[in-house]
Amino acid sequence: MSRTPIIAANWKMNIGPAEAKTFLAGLKNEFSCQCSKSCDVVIVPPYITIPAVMETLGDCKCIGVGAQNVSQYDNGAYTGEISTTMLNELGLAYVVLGHSERRQYFGETDAIINAKIKKTLAAKLTPIFCIGETKEERLGGKLEEVLKTQIVDGLKDLTPAEVETIVIAYEPVWAIGTGLTATSKEAQEAHAYIRGVLADTFGQATADKVRIQYGGSVKPENAAELMAQPDIDGALVGGAALKPDSFAAIVKASC
Numbered sequence: 001m002s003r004t005p006i007i008a009a010n011w012k013m014n015i016g017p018a019e020a021k022t023f024l025a026g027l028k029n030e031f032s033c034q035c036s037k038s039c040d041v042v043i044v045p046p047y048i049t050i051p052a053v054m055e056t057l058g059d060c061k062c063i064g065v066g067a068q069n070v071s072q073y074d075n076g077a078y079t080g081e082i083s084t085t086m087l088n089e090l091g092l093a094y095v096v097l098g099h100s101e102r103r104q105y106f107g108e109t110d111a112i113i114n115a116k117i118k119k120t121l122a123a124k125l126t127p128i129f130c131i132g133e134t135k136e137e138r139l140g141g142k143l144e145e146v147l148k149t150q151i152v153d154g155l156k157d158l159t160p161a162e163v164e165t166i167v168i169a170y171e172p173v174w175a176i177g178t179g180l181t182a183t184s185k186e187a188q189e190a191h192a193y194i195r196g197v198l199a200d201t202f203g204q205a206t207a208d209k210v211r212i213q214y215g216g217s218v219k220p221e222n223a224a225e226l227m228a229q230p231d232i233d234g235a236l237v238g239g240a241a242l243k244p245d246s247f248a249a250i251v252k253a254s255c
């Protein structure tokens with residue numbers, strides 16, 4: 001089954017508007033803005049940096065832009081929140097949802113994430129839906145149980161047609177920002193399990209279409225081996241996506 005790899009840079013709470021312009025000038029030097037069919041490339045800045053990124057990208061339409069979160073509410077008295085309507089107004093394509101940092105530090109539950117995924121799909125935006133286990137859960141033999149619950153509850157009530165448009169990011173929490181990467185074997189096993197749960201829940205044809213990214217200390221040195229695994233369809237990159245040469249090297253190694 002051929003799936004177009006998707007490599008996304010999650011800048012987290014880094015890179016303001018001025019720094020973003022410098023980053024993108026560097027990125028454009030590293031690779032051409034000629035759209036390639038071999039890979040989708042996405043940048044996910046902080047909200048406040050998004051307009052600078054859109055403006056600087058200009059005609060470089062082959063790089064997609066996403067948000068790191070969105071509200072499950074439509075509009076109104078929700079201080080600090082941003083709606084899908086606002087993201088549409090900016091012309092974004094993707095929204096990262098369910099990141100372990102949102103789950104851990106901001107109390108996002110599977111039910112909240114499910115509401116956000118529904119809102120995102122209704123706005124014709126593509127969710128990048130993050131799942132993954134902690135070190136304790138893996139060591140305690142709970143890897144499969146945790147992933148299954150996150151998938152089934154996070155994608156509750158969605159149709160197979162909706163699910164096949166979603167990107168899933170498998171990010172073992174113990175590998176995020178730690179320098180510890182899952183081995184390509186560990187990552188492939190988890191991705192194959194995730195695809196199996198999708199097949200059991202939404203059908204094999206849908207599962208075969210869903211792109212599953214790996215995230216957790218992806219670097220230029222390990223990207224090619226991870227991307228060579230049959231069920232790994234791209235990467236969600238944090239720390240190594242904060243410098244244009246390093247992010248470009250990951251893109252080149254993956255596409």
Ligand SMILES: O=C[C@H](O)COP(=O)(O)O
Nearest residue numbers: 010176177216217238239
């Ligand atoms: O969203 C990205 C992930 O959390 C991975 O972050 P990292 O590459 O710094 O480990």
